[in-house]
Amino acid sequence: MFFNSIDFAIFLPIVFVLYWILQRYPLKFQNFLIVIASYVFYGWWDYRFLALIVFSTLIDYSIGLRLQKTKKLNDRKLLLWTSILINIGFLGFFKYYNFFVDNFVTAFSFFGSEIQSNTLNIILPVGISFYTFQTLSYTIDVYREKLEPTKDVIAFAAFVSFFPQLVAGPIERATNLLPQFYIKRQFNYSNAVDGLRQILWGLFKKIVIADNCAQFSNLIFDNYTDYSSSTLMLGAVFFAFQIYGDFSGYSDIAIGTSRLFGFDLKQNFAFPYFSRDIAEFWRRWHISLSTWFRDYVYIPLGGSRGSKWHQIRNVFIIFLVSGFWHGANWTFIVWGGLNALYFLPLLIFKRNRVNTNIVAEESKLPSFKEFCGMLITFFLTVIAWIFFRSNSISDAIDYIYKLFDITIFSLPEIRPTFLFLLLFIFILIEWVGRRNLFALEKIWLKYPRPVRLFIYYLIVVTIFLYGGKEQEFIYFQF
Template sequence: MLFNSLDFALFLPVVFLLYWFTVQRHLKVQNVLIVVASYVFYGWWDWRFLGLIAFSTIVDYTIGLLLAKQSSPVKRKGLLWASIIINIGLLGVFKYYNFFVANFTEAFSFLGSKIQGNTLNIILPVGISFYTFQTLSYTIDVYRGKLQSTKDFIAFAAFVGFFPQLVAGPIERATHLLPQFFKQRRFNYSKAVDGLRQILWGLFKKVVIADNCAQFANLIFDNYTDYSGSTLLLGAVFFAFQIYGDFSGYSDIAIGTSRLFGFELKQNFAFPYFSRDIAEFWRRWHISLSTWFRDYIYIPLGGSRGAVWLQIRNVFVIFLISGFWHGANWTFIVWGFLNALYFLPLLLLKKNRVHTNVIAGHSKFPSLKEFSMMLVTFTITTFAWIFFRAETVVQAFDYVLRLFNLSLFSMPEVRPRFLIVLIAFFVLVEWCGRHQLYAIERLWLRYPRGMRWTIYYAIVMVIFLYGGKEQEFIYFQF
């Protein structure tokens, strides 16, 4: 079920009314309703996916109980590895098995030996990378003693399958989200209104910015051999705004929807395209995944401590894994490798945590230096996105070679003026709201109510009038 679909527009009010007007006083029943609603939401794509998420839920719930009863360090570690192997094993079969078989077969063919590799005719379950990491966070934190295992299976199932963030995040930690299922929830009007405001902005990002950018990005990338370098540059920029509007838009809708039901999810995007270096970008982009890799892989490996070669190793490990997490394709691995190269100088010069504050925090405009740094960071990020978007590594390099020639200084063949105006408006609003959790959180609250509602209705009208062709969220495929 897509957030930007009629199905969800009907589904959400029904669940909301049942949640607050029929079972408000019964916490257990509220959690049961969340589980049922989440399974309906998830099964809307394919009912066969439900068995997989139910299996993951049962496995980690059981291992959590066993960890609570076990005091032997060896046996506790065995239980932890059982959870890791089962979860990553399922992810590997559905997402990476065919990739490894194809590359294994190709490697032997290159060496002169032909072997027959049998691939699996299976579809990738929606959101499997997200809920796999979410359940793993529970097992790991119980093992580390940061969280007590729960005996309430319904609450745990609601935590794993919570429908607003089930298929594309944010990837919530058990330490943050799970305890919220044990607290009595009361309807809060101001939180609900704030949630609706964030949903509105998320829909604008997705339907107006991302979906319109997608049409032109797809056109240019699919026919890149027919266009000049300037048009290819425009295609890369359109994709940069497409993926940001698409993914951060989903996060906004997920967080806003959660607030309607009395839950608080963590911020997943913090205006990453206003970053002054790539380290700041990765602190602001897909925060829930970046911090997951940091806490569960990067720091256990040693992080930025130890010998220089160990620091370099850890940087490449974390970015290559991040790339591979996004998809079973060499393009994502190259994308991760590029980001590691970008990040490495900052780490070695110990400048990776210089920019932790909001850019131009006490000014309406950035300084010339800040603007230049922001432009450079956006440029190298957009360059890396070319590899993320391309179908193959060969296509990505060909795209880059055709981009950097004299035609780069010609007039682009594709010039959607209305979309450029919309992007400019979008960037302006995001800049004005960069101090907030999302752009319009408090942006117009000082205005009279009539003026505020006029602005909100105007955004709704823009969504209906200029919404692009309905498309799935990009991160559903991951």
């Protein structure tokens, strides 16, 4: 079920009304409704994969209880690794089996040996990378004794399968989301209105910005040999806005929907294209994944402690693993490695924590230095996105090679004026609202209610009039 579908437009109000009717009953009724609604939401794609979520839920719920009763370190480690291996095993099989088989065969062929292999026609369960990491956070935090294991299986099932963020995040920590299922929720009108406002902005990002950019970025990337350098640069920029509007739009809809039900999810994007260096970009892009890798991989590896060589090693491991998390293709690994190379100078010269405040925090416009930093960071990010978007490494390299020729100074063959205008308005609104959790949070609250309503209706009309051809959310494939 897509957030931008008629199905969800019918599904959400029904669940919302039933949920708040149950407010007068014990809390477990609301939690149980969330579980049922979440399973319906997920099963809309393929009900067979519900078994994976149920199995993962029961395994980690049981292991959490066992960890509480077990004091011996070796036994606790065995329980932890059981959870890790089962969850990562499922993820590895469905997502990476064919990748490893194909590369195993290729490796033997390189040395002159031909072997027969059988790949499988495996359907990737939607959202498996997200809910796998979410359940792992629970087991690891219980093992570390940062969280008391729950005895409420319904609350835990609701935490694992919570439909707003089930298939594409944010990846919630058990320490943040699970305790919210223990507390009686009361309907809060202002929170609900704020949630609707965030949903509206998320839909605008997805339907107007991402889907329109997708039409042109797909055309250019799929036929890149036919276009000039300036057009290829435009295609790469369009993809940068496509993936940002697509993924951050999903996160906004997920967070806003959660607020309708009385839940607070963590911010997942903090205006990353206004970053002044790559380190700041990765503190602002897909925050839930970046912090997950930081807390459960980077810090256990030693983090920034130890020699400079160990720090460099840890950074490369994190970025390469992050790239591999995104998909079973070498393009994602190269994308991760390239971002590690971008990060390296900042680490070596201890400049990776320089830009921790909001850009132009005390002024309306950035300084010349800040503007140059944003421009360079955006350019480097756009180049890296070419690997992310391309079908193969050779395609990405050829695309980048064709970027740098004399035709870079020519007018692009594709010039969608309406999209340029939409992007300008979008960037302007994001810039004005950059101090908030999302662009529309407080941007027009100072105006009278009729003015605010007019602006919101104008956004709705824009969505209907200028929405691009419907595209599946990019991160559903991860």
